[in-house]
Amino acid sequence: MAEIEVSVEINASIDKVWEIVSDLDMEPEFWKGTKEVRNISKNGNYVTREVTIAFRDQKCMQEIKIEPKEKIEIKFTKGIIDGTKIITLTSIDEKTILKAKWDIKLTGMMGMFTGVIKKHIENGTIQALQKIKEQTER
Structure with missing residues (x-):
């Protein structure tokens, strides 16, 4: 498993930050590894969706x-990520x-590349949190 943990301090209220991060449809604007999201269902605070990730345009299901x-x-x-x-x-x-915080691995034969993609995911996470910070502090 690849474990990644990244954090950022934002000069804004939790309400303002939440407004951005809780808009799940906006994820591709901040997370470069997410190309597209398609919501399948929503039940209260639970969402099931399909995401297309940048890695070979693979589709993954998420709860x-x-x-x-x-x-x-x-x-x-x-999908390719577990x-x-x-x-x-x-x-x-x-x-x-x-x-x-990520705790993931690639599935199947791709599992051997988990270590290789760890750095890409970490860099993408750093960039995403920085973009969210910049957007929120405007």
């Missing part, structure tokens, strides 16, 4: 659990700590 203003837990349930990506928000004074 998402949303805990408002606290956490978004994304579980990869089908594991989770968890986005958490923590409020400290007038600032927000935004953290992304």
